[in-house]
Amino acid sequence: MIPTSPVTVAAAAAVVLLVLVGVLNRVRGPSDEARESERAHEAAREREPPVEIGETYEFGVTELTDHHSGREVAVGKVEGFVVFTEDVPSDLGKGDVIRAKVLSFNEGRTSADATFVSRA
Structure with missing residues (x-):
């Protein structure tokens, strides 16, 4: 039933x-x-990264997010190439312009990790 x-x-x-x-x-x-x-x-x-390890670049922060490192990082782009920047000041926000030094490429060279240098 x-x-x-x-x-x-x-x-x-x-x-x-x-x-x-x-x-x-x-x-x-x-x-x-x-x-x-x-x-x-x-x-x-399919393209070569537009950044080089050891060089410093200026870009706008598009978002703040938790990276695989477990710490908050600033995300931005250099010529469309994603750069994750660590050691950012706690008062940094979306839209701020920063300078960051590229430390390494991620797997596949589709993004890079960087460290904060200064505000632009």
């Missing part, structure tokens, strides 16, 4: 709805933002 109480029917309908949403998300594939991020990553792999 199939239960027909309103609560059971509502719960079954919710489960069916969740399954349908999951199926639709898989059919649609990744978001436009995810596809654009993947394209940018692939383009970065």
Whole structure:
């Protein structure tokens, strides 16, 4: 016998709805933002980095985030190339312009790690 109480029917309908949403998300594939991020990553792999280890560059901070190092880093771009900058002042914010010295490239040379030198 199939239960027909309103609560059971509502719960079954919710489960069916969740399954349908999951199926639709898989059919649609990744978001436009995810596809654009993947394209940018692939383009970065195909070109030489526009920065050199040991050199200092000036750029705007696009965001502050926790890096794999566990510390907050400033993220910015030099000619579209992502630079993660450590040892930033605690009052640094998005939009601030800084100078940073490039220390190393990350795997695939698609981004670089740097250390804060000064505010521009």
